[in-house]
């Protein structure tokens with residue numbers, strides 16, 4: 001790692017000010033992606049602003065309609081929250097499937113969606129449940145948040161404060177994990193929500209996306225067989241040593257059916 | 265340089281570190297606690313696992329300054345003098361190690377599991393150890409050791 005200046009932020013405003021006044025400042029949540037990236041010298045910020053001490057960014061609150069999760073809430077906290085398990089079991093189960101226990105103890109929901117790794121799990125939930133990303137500047141609809149590989153709607157220095165998930169009627173997340181890292185080769189969140197059926201796919205493309213043909217097919221008949229006639233094109237899907245685009249397209253169909261079946 | 269303070273294995277310590285100093289380097293180089301190993305340095309293998317405020321973390325993927333003010337437990341902090349911790353004893357008893365390189369991380373990860381789940385099943389243990397890699401044992405005896413060690417910790 002190249003040398004950098006470390007700062008501990010006291011508050012969201014303090015973090016924003018510290019990033020703004022740095023030459024090339026970066027926010028740090030748990031560091032679970034940032035530090036490996038810096039070790040590989042793929043990132044070399046002049047200043048790192050640690051959000052770890054900003055208590056207002058961590059925590060979960062649940063109302064009748066919404067599960068709100070602070071940006072600095074760890075995957076472990078979401079996976080083991082009795083309230084999340086009760087309100088949106090699919091979200092707790094998704095969090096429990098991320099990486100390994102040590103990654104879940106440090107990795108955060110804010111860091112995960114800000115990073116927008118094509119194989120990350122949480123983008124599937126933000127899109128599939130129609131969540132809203134609340135930053136220090138504005139509210140960003142989940143549908144507008146993920147813009148490309150590692151690209152989001154966030155402006156430089158903009159800080160995610162929390163993610164608001166509307167509680168769906170039912171939802172399930174199923175993934176085909178990479179057996180080494182547990183990242184999604186393909187993951188599908190299927191949900192019946194107040195605003196209709198949503199099917200979001202992660203792992204398969206440059207970033208998470210909605211599979212609208214499946215949503216239409218499921219709107220009239222929310223059952224796995226409704227997806228029988230829906231084909232997924234491999235065009236534009238990821239291909240790597242783990243899976244070809246054709247295989248990923250196939251997996252989208254299989255994971256989507258399993259997710260719908262798991263909704264019960 | 266910045267000053268960092270933390271409690272390591274019950275002892276209050278203070279040191280001067282750079283922003284980029286990793287927690288594992290502070291433990292090994294500065295504190296000379298070389299029981300915590302670096303297997304990969306890329307967040308994959310779990311050999312560097314320690315507890316920070318009771319949670320198992322990969323100390324190669326945490327800055328020393330992120331642990332400022334925290335209570336850290338390393339493998340050196342488990343035994344009571346010459347008496348091994350029940351999880352260490354279980355690894356010895358069940359032949360849960362060969363070269364021993366992964367063992368400190370395995371044991372720190374296993375004690376974190378046992379704190380939450382007093383009687384883990386084989387499946388629980390295998391799921392929990394997904395972030396700890398071993399190149400020698402084939403895992404079978406590690407799983408046996410963790411199941412036995414978790415139960416012994418309740419005794």
Ligand SMILES: Cc1cc2nc3c(=O)[nH]c(=O)nc-3n(C[C@H](O)[C@H](O)[C@H](O)COP(=O)(O)OP(=O)(O)OC[C@H]3O[C@@H](n4cnc5c(N)ncnc54)[C@H](O)[C@@H]3O)c2cc1C
Nearest residue numbers: 029030031032033034099107108111114120121160182183
């Ligand atoms: C071995 C391993 C296995 C993993 N497996 C999985 C997996 O199976 N599935 C999965 O989804 N993920 C996986 N991950 C990633 C993990 O989920 C982390 O949560 C993720 O890397 C983000 O880490 P972090 O929260 O510590 O953020 P950091 O690494 O600290 O930050 C990541 C990025 O987000 C930015 N950022 C952080 N917080 C904010 C904020 N509040 N507002 C704006 N920007 C912010 C940072 O500036 C940085 O650019 C794995 C990671 C490892 C090391």
Ligand code: FES
Nearest residue numbers: 303305309310324
């Ligand atoms: S040395 Fe830290 S995970 Fe391998």
Ligand code: FES
Nearest residue numbers: 362366398399400
């Ligand atoms: S005993 Fe050698 S790596 Fe596990």
